[in-house]
Amino acid sequence: MSMWKETTSRLTPTPAPEAWEPSKHDAPSKPELVPSPAAAPIARADTGLPRKESLIAADITIEGKIEGGGSVRVAGKFKGDVNVQGDLTIETGAKLTGSVRADKVTIAGELEGNVEQSSHVDLLQTGVVMGDLKAGSVTVAAGARMRGQAEFGWDDGKASKAIKHSNGAESGAGS
Numbered sequence: 001m002s003m004w005k006e007t008t009s010r011l012t013p014t015p016a017p018e019a020w021e022p023s024k025h026d027a028p029s030k031p032e033l034v035p036s037p038a039a040a041p042i043a044r045a046d047t048g049l050p051r052k053e054s055l056i057a058a059d060i061t062i063e064g065k066i067e068g069g070g071s072v073r074v075a076g077k078f079k080g081d082v083n084v085q086g087d088l089t090i091e092t093g094a095k096l097t098g099s100v101r102a103d104k105v106t107i108a109g110e111l112e113g114n115v116e117q118s119s120h121v122d123l124l125q126t127g128v129v130m131g132d133l134k135a136g137s138v139t140v141a142a143g144a145r146m147r148g149q150a151e152f153g154w155d156d157g158k159a160s161k162a163i164k165h166s167n168g169a170e171s172g173a174g175s
């Protein structure tokens with residue numbers, strides 16, 4: 001297959017449009033200004049900065065690794081480790097397979113893996129955990145299911161106020 005490239009332009013320049021002048025038949029009208037709705041950022045209570053949240057939608061399946069400074073909401077399926085300096089939410093019907101490190105973890109779907117470090121874990125009524133939890137505090141709703149061990153409430157530096165992330169940054173209530 002050969003590539004062909006034209007070296008000369010066949011386009012003719014278009015003349016500039018003439019200035020419009022109103023005629024006596026044009027009715028004066030005021031332009032209607034309709035403000036476009038702006039999305040209001042969700043402010044974090046601790047910093048006052050807008051919160052960044054990434055979403056894995058319900059019809060999406062992803063395999064890989066998530067690391068970053070924002071929050072993550074899983075509504076679909078994710079296979080891999082999550083290490084964020086924000087919150088992690090696993091919604092009803094969603095599944096995460098892998099280890100988790102996040103400031104706060106909310107589980108309404110299914111987690112197959114360990115919460116290695118978190119300041120707080122919420123296991124909601126529809127939540128299922130097959131793995132271990134290490135957190136500063138844990139809330140378990142009636143109806144939630146868990147198969148594994150939970151370690152919480154200890155101030156030994158492992159799962160307490162400050163969370164050490166793989167990039168060396170610390171976050172949580174102590175920072």
